[in-house]
Amino acid sequence: MRHVVCTAGVLVLLAATVSAHHxxxxxxxxxxxxxSGVVMKFRAINPHMQLVLRxxxxxxxxxxxxxxxxTNNMYRAGYRDNMIKVGDTITVYIAPLRDGSDGGYVTAxxxxxxxxxxxxxxxxxxxxxxxxxxx
Amino acid sequence: MHQxxxxxxxxxxxxxxxxCVLAGVSMDAQQQHPDFTGVWTTYNEPGxxxxxRGGGPPLPLKEEARRKVERYQALVKPTGDTPGGYCLGTxxxxxxxxxxxxxxxxxxxxxxxxxxxxxxxxxxxxxxxxRIVPAADRLPGxxxxxxxxxxxxxxxxxxxxxxxxxxxxxxHSANARIVERYDLEKGKxxxxxxxxxxxxxxxEFYSEPVKAVxxxxxxxxxxxxxxxxxxENWLKRLEELEQGAKK
Numbered sequence: 001m002r003h004v005v006c007t008a009g010v011l012v013l014l015a016a017t018v019s020a021h022h023x024x025x026x027x028x029x030x031x032x033x034x035x036s037g038v039v040m041k042f043r044a045i046n047p048h049m050q051l052v053l054r055x056x057x058x059x060x061x062x063x064x065x066x067x068x069x070x071t072n073n074m075y076r077a078g079y080r081d082n083m084i085k086v087g088d089t090i091t092v093y094i095a096p097l098r099d100g101s102d103g104g105y106v107t108a109x110x111x112x113x114x115x116x117x118x119x120x121x122x123x124x125x126x127x128x129x130x131x132x133x134x135x
Numbered sequence: 136m137h138q139x140x141x142x143x144x145x146x147x148x149x150x151x152x153x154x155c156v157l158a159g160v161s162m163d164a165q166q167q168h169p170d171f172t173g174v175w176t177t178y179n180e181p182g183x184x185x186x187x188r189g190g191g192p193p194l195p196l197k198e199e200a201r202r203k204v205e206r207y208q209a210l211v212k213p214t215g216d217t218p219g220g221y222c223l224g225t226x227x228x229x230x231x232x233x234x235x236x237x238x239x240x241x242x243x244x245x246x247x248x249x250x251x252x253x254x255x256x257x258x259x260x261x262x263x264x265x266r267i268v269p270a271a272d273r274l275p276g277x278x279x280x281x282x283x284x285x286x287x288x289x290x291x292x293x294x295x296x297x298x299x300x301x302x303x304x305x306x307h308s309a310n311a312r313i314v315e316r317y318d319l320e321k322g323k324x325x326x327x328x329x330x331x332x333x334x335x336x337x338x339e340f341y342s343e344p345v346k347a348v349x350x351x352x353x354x355x356x357x358x359x360x361x362x363x364x365x366x367e368n369w370l371k372r373l374e375e376l377e378q379g380a381k382k
Contacts, residue, residue: 024215025215026215032186043367043370045363045366045367045370046221046362046363046364046366047362047364047367048367050367063298069362070362072227072237072253072360072361072362073237075360080136121281130236
C-alpha cells in the first residue's frame with residue numbers, strides 16, 4: 001500500500017510540473033550532491049531525462065523524482081541506450097533543490113555497471129545550467 | 136572565341152579550383168562556392184575557456200524597447216520560465232548564435248540552404264536566386280524569411296519578416312533586419328571553422344546596429360540527434376489520463 005501511495009504522489013508531482021518543466025530556477029547549481037538508489041522509472045527523453053529513484057537513508061525509504069539534462073547532451077557526455085534500467089542501483093550527481101527538499105537536477109550518473117556519464121567540470125556545470133534555463 | 140583564348144580561360148578556371156583545393160576549402164561543384172554541408176558544433180579555441188552564452192555587454196536599447204524587455208523579464212523572473220520551457224525555438228538571431236549550445240546541420244544546394252538546429256528541431260530555410268519568396272508573399276515568424284547570396288566565398292544571408300521578440304538575449308521588433316556573413320576558416324587544430332558575423336539593424340529597438348560573432352567547428356561524420364521536446368508533456372498527460380481512468 002505504501003508503494004501505491006508513493007506512486008500516486010509521484011504522479012501528482014509530475015502532473016504539477018507539466019507547464020514548467022524547463023525552469024531550472026529551483027535548482028542550486030553551485031552545489032553538487034550524490035544520491036544512490038534503485039531505479040523505479042527512467043525516461044531518456046528531451047528536453048529533460050526523467051528519473052524516479054527508491055532511496056533508503058536516515059529519513060527512511062521513499063521514491064524521489066529527479067529530472068536531468070536532455071538525453072541528447074547526456075548522449076554526448078557518454079550516455080547510451082539501455083545504460084539505465086528499472087531495478088538497477090545507480091548513483092546520480094545532482095544540483096539539489098534550493099528549498100532542501102528531496103529531488104534535484106541530474107548532471108551526471110554512475111550506472112549499475114560502474115559507467116559514468118554526464119557533466120564533469122565546473123565549466124560544464126555552468127553550461128548545464130544555462131542550457132537548463134533555456135538561454 | 137579563338138581556341139587559344141578558350142584554352143587560356145579553361146586553364147585559369149582550373150587553376151582557381153586547384154588553388155581552393157590546396158587551401159583546404161571544400162567547393163560546391165556546380166557553383167564553385169564553399170560547401171557548408173555538414174554538422175557543426177560550437178567552436179572553442181584549443182586551450183581557451185569554453186565560449187560562454189548569454190550575458191555580454193549591454194545592448195543599445197532605446198527607452199521604449201528597454202521597458203518592454205524589462206516588463207517581460209519581471210514577468211518570468213519568479214518562475215524562470217523560458218520559450219524553450221514550452222518547446223518553442225529561440226528564433227532569430229538567438230537560433231544562429233548558438234541555439235542552446237546544441238549542434239546544427241547544414242544542407243546546401245545552389246538554390247536553397249537548410250539549417251537544422253538540434254534544439255527544438257528549429258529549422259531555417261535560406262533561399263537563393265529564383266527561390267527567394269517575393270516580399271508580399273512572406274509570412275512573419277520567429278526566424279523570419281531568409282534570402283542568401285554569395286559574395287565570393289562568403290555567404291551573405293539577410294533575414295526580415297520577423298515578429299517582435301523580447302524573450303531572447305537579442306530582443307528586436309518585427310521590423311528588424313538581420314544580416315549574417317558566413318565564411319570558412321581553419322581552426323588552430325586544422326579543422327574547418329564556420330565564422331558567422333551577425334549585424335542586426337532595428338531603429339525601432341536600438342540606437343545603433345547590434346553585432347555578434349558565432350564560430351562553429353565542423354564535426355566530421357557528425358549526426359544530429361532526435362529532439363522531440365513535447366514528448367515529455369505528452370507522456371505525462373497519458374499518465375494523468377491513466378490515473379483518471381482508474382478512479
